[in-house]
Amino acid sequence: MQASPSPALIEQSRRNAKRLAKQTGIRIYQAQDQIAQSHGFGNWSQFAKAGNAAKPAPASTSTPVLAPHGPRRYLHGDQDEGNPAVYYCAECDFFGLPDHFLERHRVPHGARALAAIERFQRSPSDYTSIGHRPENPPNILQPDIEAEKLAGAAREANRSPFHRWLEQQRERDDPVGDLAYDVMRDKKFPSGVRSLKEAKAYLGNGWGRRDAVRALSAAWREFEAVASHTAQTAVQQR
Ligand SMILES: [Zn+2]
Known part of the structure; x- marks a missing residue:
């Protein structure tokens, strides 16, 4: 049986998985499994469970x-x-x-x-x-x-309403949540972004793969729906 990972190692691995996912474009859960396997576990949940047992x-x-x-x-x-x-x-x-x-x-x-x-x-x-x-x-x-x-x-x-809204979505377990996480970690992302077109242009030239760009479009639609519901926003994108 593998040595029980410490809670600190689990926590560190969780961060590493997010980083790996960002760097390689794979999903977070795939990155977590890869890291768990590198520690000799079958998958992430076995790894995390062993970490809890180590407390x-x-x-x-x-x-x-x-x-x-x-x-x-x-x-x-x-x-x-x-x-x-x-x-x-x-x-x-x-x-x-x-x-x-x-x-x-x-x-x-x-x-x-x-x-x-x-x-x-x-x-x-x-x-x-x-x-x-x-x-x-x-x-x-x-x-x-x-x-x-x-x-x-x-x-x-200098942040735009979209960027602020996206930040609130980071913990979601869906493509919008993953996108939000990656965008918030990306200090070069144009945080004053005012249109979907502008955001897409940045992603398309940067780390955005196709599903990230798709998630961006979905996020923007959702943001607009919320924004138009709650306030008189100045967003021009259709
Ligand atoms: Zn150091």
């Missing part, structure tokens, strides 16, 4: 050993509670010295850290394997996180 069981007698919300969860740049000299790098999945965070990584540090914090805050409370994290724990990337927040505020000010 430390609550002490059967006497005092509970776990914090109420599971083990400490470290996000990118968080200081190690047991060793203040080192900080967690989520990209490398290890605790490194401050120098480590001067090295360039695939994802800029501030962006990764802020995204992780936001994702953590959005996580459903019943997903206990994500563990607990104190409010504002020491994090070596704090200045980068603040800078990223400012950059995000500037981007936010």
Whole structure:
């Protein structure tokens, strides 16, 4: 039998699967299966189940050993509670010295850290394997996180209603949800996009494969229906 994957590994793998899906154009569930197989499991659900089984069981007698919300969860740049000299790098999945965070990584540090914090805050409370994290724990990337927040505020000010609507669709389990996820990760996507034509032109030249472009059309139709239902929007696309 395979070694039980840690909850952190499952969580990391889940992110890797989304990235893999984005990079290769395969569906997220296919990417998840591939990653599960690379760890020696038949498919993703077996892998995830084994990860849940690996969670430390609550002490059967006497005092509970776990914090109420599971083990400490470290996000990118968080200081190690047991060793203040080192900080967690989520990209490398290890605790490194401050120098480590001067090295360039695939994802800029501030962006990764802020995204992780936001994702953590959005996580459903019943997903206990994500563990607990104190409010504002020491994090070596704090200045980068603040800078990223400012950059995000500037981007936010320029976003179109479609882009804002699409962001709300990220958790959906359908092609629109997958598209939304990919678009929101794509910092080059024209977030001020005002027409379907403009969005299609970008996707067609970029990572958009045919089903992404199809999902985009479906998303736009749905957005328009919602928008015309709720407000006097300035969207011109038919
Ligand atoms: Zn690293």
